[in-house]
Structure formats: structure tokens, C-alpha cells
Amino acid sequence: MHWRITLEAVDPIGDEYRKEFMTEKNLDGLADGKLGCSIDDGKAVMKEVQKIIIERQLDLWVRYCRVCPTCDGLLPIKDYNQRRILTIFGEIPVRYPRLMVCQKCNPACCFTFSPAADICKDRATPELLELSAKLGAKFSYREASEVLATFLPDQSARAFTTLRNRTLAIGKRIEEAERRKRWFEALNYPDRKQLALALAGDPAREFVFNVDTAHIPLVKQYGGRTFEAVVGHCGRGGRGGPPGPVFTFEGTKPRELKAVAALALKRQGYIDQGEITVISDGAECLKRLASMLPQPVTHMLDWFHISMKVQPIAQLAATVPKHMSSFEGRIERIRWRLWDGQAGRALSLIAKVRQDLSRETEPSIWARRADKLLETLQGYIRRNKGSVVNYAERYRDGKRASTGSSPDDL
Template identity: 40%
Template sequence: MAVEWTITIEGRNEFGDVCRKAVRIDKSWERLFDGDLGLSIEDSKTIMAALQSAVVNHEAETYSLFRRVCPDCHRFRPVKDYTTRRIRTVFGIVEVRNPRWMLCRDCYPGMVDAFAPLREICPDRATSELMELTARLGSMMPYRQAARVLAEFLPVEPTETHATVRKRTIRIGERLNDQVAEEELHARAQTDERRQLEMQLPGDRRKEFVIIIDTAHVRSAGSNSARNFELVVARCGRGGRGEGGGRYFVTGSTDQRAIRDRALHALREVGYRGFGDVTVISDGAEILKRLPRAMPKPTAHIIDWFHIAMKVQPMQQIADHMARSRSGLSEALPAIDRDIRAVKWRLWHGRVDRAITDPPQWAQALEPVS
């Protein structure tokens, strides 16, 4: 015994035109004993693919008809030819009618040229949602796994392979880089005008900005491959306690100018206008030491507390070892711990001079005997 479900999709535009499409789903009662209850993922793919086909065809036809009207004389443009175009969406590939219109002969006499209106709204032969989803999955997991996830839950074609995921991810990344570069260029041109609109308030913590930056070395999976590269990851935000949020950026370029431009763009998103106290916090890597020198003044550079503590910890271990290896110095261990904590406290509170110039009392006792 079987039941046939028919789903009718109806669309109506502002002129009253109606577009209908029917989708049929067959369900067998015998499959209930196997636990097949309700609609499956495959059934949902069939329904969404049919709905997507109806909507995309209607929108493509409407836009093509709209672009056929000449904006100057409001007459129909001549027809060059009709072809088909396959548009990839998150709910499958939709084949639509792809007309090409000639330029208006009355408005552009002597010019023989044609254009495809669908290329204006879908230049990649794929919707922006599919491009974004593919790039997002490709950035979070291996390309092959991302392709399998897309095929598992979406009615995509077998041609959506890991190579397609990789190309789309790289393409979206290139577009984001171009967008950021354009925004940086636009913001750099308006820096002088913005400075005139801002009032410099000395001691205002709202004018304190912090850049926390680090590098990550990405090694190639193959031992003989040379595709190793370094990433720069940073968070740019306001200084002071209670200031949350901030802007993040990642770049594969270690060029001093490229890092500076990306940092300035991120700082402008949180209110930086070319003046104020900027602090760069890093692990002391050589490529990051060059950033404060390229930033607008005043810019200070400090090493993050984790790497400072890593430099202090070996001092305590060496002092402990020397105290235990010499007779009569075991009673100095509590003083060593206390003085090491004092050094950390002075460094944490910015009293660098005292941390360097005030030697502990037990330091002379640990000096090597000549």
C-alpha cells in the first residue's frame, strides 16, 4: 500500500500572473516497519530542488524581461539569441533560459553588440549564498570533507568536488582581500579630513588603542612540498578595562606595509582617527617588531605577559638548582621564591627599572666561586 503526496507550489506577481509547479512524493506503508517515518532527507532534497527551480526560473525570466526594455526610449531591444544557463544554488542546479539582447538600434545606431542579463546577477554561475556557504565550510574543514557535507545535506550535483570547494574558497578570499584593500585606500584618503573633526583630549582612555598580534607557521602536509607559509593574526580594539569587542584580521602577507594597512583599517572600525595612544602587544617575533615603527606615533611595543613569564621562569629554576646543589643555601629557597614573585609584580605593573636595578639579597651568594 502506498500514498502519493502532491505538493503544489504557487507564485503570484504584482500583475496577478500565477505560476504553479507540482511535486510528487511517494510513501510506502511497508517502509514504516523499517523505521522510515515521515519525510527523509532525500524527500526534502526533491521538494527544495523543485521549489528552487520554480523560483529561480521565474526570477530569471522577470529580470531578463526587465533588462530588455531600453532605459532611454523604453522600447524592447532586439533579440540576439536564446541559450540555456545552468545556475548552481544551495538546493541544486537550475537550468534557466538565457536570452541575449542587442543594443537599441535607435539609441545606439551603428553599434552592434549584445549582452546576457543573467551574467549581471549571477556572474559565477552560482548564487552568492552557495559561494559563501562553500567558502565557510572550506575554511573550517578539509575540502574533501566540506564537499561531502554539502552532498549529504543539500541536493547538489556530484560535480561539487573538493576542487570546486577549494576554488570557491580561494575566490571568496581574494574578493575579501580586494574589498579590504579598497576600504583601506578610501579610509587613508579621508584621514586628514577626519583629524579636523576630532578633538584631542589628553588622558582620555577612549583614545587608547591596543593591537594584539601573533604569527602562526603553517607547514605543508607533504614532506617534500615547499608550500609552507606564515599567517599573521591580530585583534584590534580600544584600551582600558571594560572595553569589549574589537576587530580581527588575518593576512598571509608578512610585509610591513601590508600588516600596517590591515591594522589601521581594523582600528578605524573601532574609532581610530589617526591620533591616540596605540600599543602593540606581541611575542617579540622579528616581523612584528617592525609594525610599531610603521604605525602613527605615539605607538608603543610591549611583549605579552605569557612570554615574559617564560623568560622569568628559567631564572627561578636555575636559582633553585644552584641553591640545592650547594650546602648551606637551602634556607634561601623561600627568599628566592619571594624575590622572583617581586620581579614578576614589578614587570606586570610597568616598573621595569626597579625589576632590573634592585638585585635580590641572595644573588651574591649564588655567584660562581672563582
């Protein structure tokens, strides 16, 4: 069976356009259930339709651009170029002219330009790039490439690396668009002071930043570079509430950090009212975040990170020698003093425990290991002494005290 498919269109200038093409569909295999068009038939038809429409659109665009805006004459054609445009329904070859500027209006100018140069600068339509990025983000690049090749024409010849490059390119564009949005939105706080919120004790009055830094090391066999990233949540409400949307960006530049934090506050409904709390691991770049936000701001050392420093010492205390039976109890007192926000008393007790360990005439491997862990905890608390708060009081008030989700972290 021969099928004739006819496309008819009326141009904006009133001209009618008609184009026909043939497709064949025989009766072989009809008894086996091969009814109607197959995927391959649909690919062939849609590719031909796409080709006809693109050729007509490009022809109309060139005719529009050939008109001189000054004298209404036609611009001369220098030569023709050929190009292939990747679309959702196949790769379409097109032929378009290069135009010269009007010699009547600009006799001294002889440069040329292409009216089709601004169309599909990536040599691919935005729809194809968007679909490639969506599939590339949900599946592996090989699987996403196979899905495209199954349902779309001319995609089987594309290697999965092409889809990977498209996905990464779209990701960079989204990141750049978000960065421009942060720069140009009204995010400055002139007086950097907050208004008093009347609802005292309301958990929703507190805006909480849970931020942390991540060091991404260099993998030599794959190339690239080592860099640092900031990852976190910005939410509001008490303990057990939603942590809020995730925000992340590369580097720890103060300007970038301030813009991201201000935009996150704005998205959470901040209108110069409410309590702001920054929970971090004590990194210096994140401590500076508290000074960039509307005051007053509370910077709090994350209890999860404190707990992770104390936990190895508590595990080591389970194997304490008999002559140091009080070691385990002292470690628990250190934990509770930190939990109650008594950083100074916790540091004093750590110093006493380390002093007792150093009095041994022949320190054992256990004693040296315990002293090393206590030294790490002591330095960590000393550097962040001003950020150790009363976690017990916050816990009783229903406020967040940690970024950890486990009950043991609290």
C-alpha cells in the same frame, strides 16, 4: 498516491503564471512508520519548485532587458546559450538568449550581450556559497560536503574539493572587502596628537596593542610559498581585562599595518584621548607601528619574550658546576633588573658573567652552552634597550606587562 503540486504567481507586469507537476507517494512502509515526506521526497519537490521559479524569473528579466531604452522597441535575439546554475536546492539548467543592440538607434553597432551574464557570475547562488563557507569553516571539508549531500539535492555529486574552493574563495572576498574598508574609512590623524584624558589612573584610558609576527614556512610537498603575517589584539583596560578582538593580515607593509591599527583603535572607541601602548617582540616592523599612531605612544618589549630568553639560562643554572655556584644567583639578578626596567645594569651583569665564563682554561660543554644563551639574551636586550620599561611598576599599577597568560610570565 499521486500528488499534484501547483505553483501560481502574478508577475510585476500583471500576468498570471501557473505551473503544475506531479509527485508520487505510495503507502508501502506506512505501518513501519514511514509517514509523510522523506528527505529524498523533499529534495525532489524543492528542486522542481526551484527550477520553475528560476525559469520564470530569468524569462521576466530577459523580457525587461529586451526593451530598448531609447525607442522602446525589442532588441533582436542573436542566439541562445545554455548554462547550469548551482543553487541551494539543486543544479538548475537554464537557457537564455544573447541580444544585439538596437539596429534602429545604433545601426553601426553589431555587438551582442547577454542579459543573464551578471546573474550568478560564480555559477552558484550567494546563499549556497555562504552555506558552503560556514560549514567548511566549522568542519573538515569532507564532513561539510557530506552534510550538504544529506539535506540538499544534487550535492552528493560534488567533491569535497569543490566545497574547499568555495570556502577559500569566500575568505579571499572577505579579506579584500576588509582591505577596501580600511582604505576608504576616515582613519587619518592630521595632527597626530592626543588630547589629555581627565580620568588619571583609570585602567580603561590605556589602549594596548599586543602584536607579534609569525613566519609561515614553505612546505615543499604541498607547494605554495613562504610568507610573514602579523597577528595581534587591540584592547583597553588593565591587567586581566579582555585582550580585545584579534586582527591579522599577510605581510608587514607599513601602509597595511597603519590602516589595521587605526581601524582597531576606532573600533575600541578611541576619540583622540587615552594612552596608547604597543607590546611586541621587538621586530623592526612592529617598532615602526608606534611612530604611525597618535602621539605619545609607548613601545614596550613584551616581558613574555624576555622571560622565554631568560628561562633556558635559569634551567641551565640548576646544573651549574660547584666552582661556579654564584651563577644561579647572578641569573636571578639579571631577571630582576630587567623586571625593574634596568636594561643597562642587566647588560653590564651579563657581560661580567660571560667574562667569567671565558676565563676558564678549558671551557666545558656546560660553559659553552651558557655563554651561547647569554650571548643571545645580550643581543636581544641590546637591540631593544629603549623598549625595556619598568614592568614591576606597571604590574603594581594594574597595567599589562606581557602577552603571556601564565603567572610565571609576569
